[in-house]
Amino acid sequence: MRYVKWTLLALIALSVIGFFHYTLPQHDIVRVVNTYQERQDLKDWTRIFWSSPDDQSTGLINRDVQFIQAVKANGKPAVYRNEDTGWSWPPYFKFDTANLQTQAEDNKSTAENPKWVSVTHYGWRNELISIFPNAISIKPVAGPDVTIIPWFNIVFFVILALILLMIRRMWLQFRERSIDPVLEDMGEAWDGVEDRAGQAADEVRGFWGKLKRWLGTWKGKPRV
Amino acid sequence: MIAFLRLAVFGFIAMSVMYVALSIYSRSVRREELEKEWDADHPDGGDAEARDAHIEAGMQAYQGSLRRKLIWLVYVIPTIVVLVLLYLTNYY
Numbered sequence: 509m510r511y512v513k514w515t516l517l518a519l520i521a522l523s524v525i526g527f528f529h530y531t532l533p534q535h536d537i538v539r540v541v542n543t544y545q546e547r548q549d550l551k552d553w554t555r556i557f558w559s560s561p562d563d564q565s566t567g568l569i570n571r572d573v574q575f576i577q578a579v580k581a582n583g584k585p586a587v588y589r590n591e592d593t594g595w596s597w598p599p600y601f602k603f604d605t606a607n608l609q610t611q612a613e614d615n616k617s618t619a620e621n622p623k624w625v626s627v628t629h630y631g632w633r634n635e636l637i638s639i640f641p642n643a644i645s646i647k648p649v650a651g652p653d654v655t656i657i658p659w660f661n662i663v664f665f666v667i668l669a670l671i672l673l674m675i676r677r678m679w680l681q682f683r684e685r686s687i688d689p690v691l692e693d694m695g696e697a698w699d700g701v702e703d704r705a706g707q708a709a710d711e712v713r714g715f716w717g718k719l720k721r722w723l724g725t726w727k728g729k730p731r732v
Numbered sequence: 733m734i735a736f737l738r739l740a741v742f743g744f745i746a747m748s749v750m751y752v753a754l755s756i757y758s759r760s761v762r763r764e765e766l767e768k769e770w771d772a773d774h775p776d777g778g779d780a781e782a783r784d785a786h787i788e789a790g791m792q793a794y795q796g797s798l799r800r801k802l803i804w805l806v807y808v809i810p811t812i813v814v815l816v817l818l819y820l821t822n823y824y
Contacts (some may be wrong), residue, residue: 560735562735563733563734563735594735594736595735595736595738595739596735596738596739599739599814599817600817600821601814601817601818601821601822602821602822603821603822604821604822604823607822644821645821645824677757678753678754678757681757681760681761681764682756682757682760685760685763685764686760
């Protein structure tokens with residue numbers, strides 16, 4: 509039972525962490541090398557890893573998606589999709605896909621003469637199921653070693669903690685003022701019920717007792 | 733457009749739930765403060781009717797207080813946050 513509990517808790521924790529890791533913005537220092545556009549088939553479960561830029565796109569089984577190809581300082585490739593999130597989830601309210609693609613084009617560079625940029629993105633890259641993080645913005649930076657402080661995430665988690673603490677306080681207040689008094693009343697009422705039940709039980713015992721005694725009077729005399 | 737309406741409707745519902753919950757909480761805290769205030773002034777308990785009157789007067793004052801009006805920020809702040817995010821993502 510303890511293993512079941514811990515497995516469940518671990519699964520919940522993993523889902524929560526995964527959710528935030530997927531949804532919150534992250535920064536990569538990269539060098540943009542190319543951009544391209546490719547038709548994507550969207551009619552399987554990996555659809556959830558692609559955006560719905562507008563209302564029609566939810567019904568489409570395939571459409572063109574723009575991509576930004578980049579290389580990290582360690583030489584590893586990083587490929588981003590560039591899609592509007594529009595008004596839907598996650599709430600980045602990104603509508604400037606075409607502008608971002610232009611900026612990416614403008615910042616293309618070669619290994620010999622690199623131009624480093626910080627790409628803000630959310631999402632995961634997975635080669636097996638062909639999913640890509642979605643680029644949100646591109647900013648030129650001084651070099652491959654600049655430190656970027658994730659201010660947005662810091663503020664986000666502080667506010668989230670405050671909201672959770674507030675909800676806890678609200679719940680405690682509600683319990684203290686609204687539930688506990690009712691429970692006390694119910695406890696008193698229950699005591700009353702128990703008392704009455706006790707009396708009734710005595711009465712019943714009395715009644716059955718009397719009945720049994722009365723029935724006993726019909727029994728024949730024990731044979732000898 | 734449907735996505736925008738969905739955001740607006742569900743956002744409004746979420747903010748309204750938060751507004752009602754915060755209103756109840758704030759009112760409850762205020763009432764508790766008033767009760768404790770009275771009990772501190774009257775260690776013997778005082779007159780029950782006067783105690784009720786004191787609390788009712790305090791709650792009347794709360795109706796017009798700034799604190800109660802500040803709960804409307806539950807609607808204002810998320811809307812501003814959305815507008816700021818919209819600006820930062822697309823125009824900054």
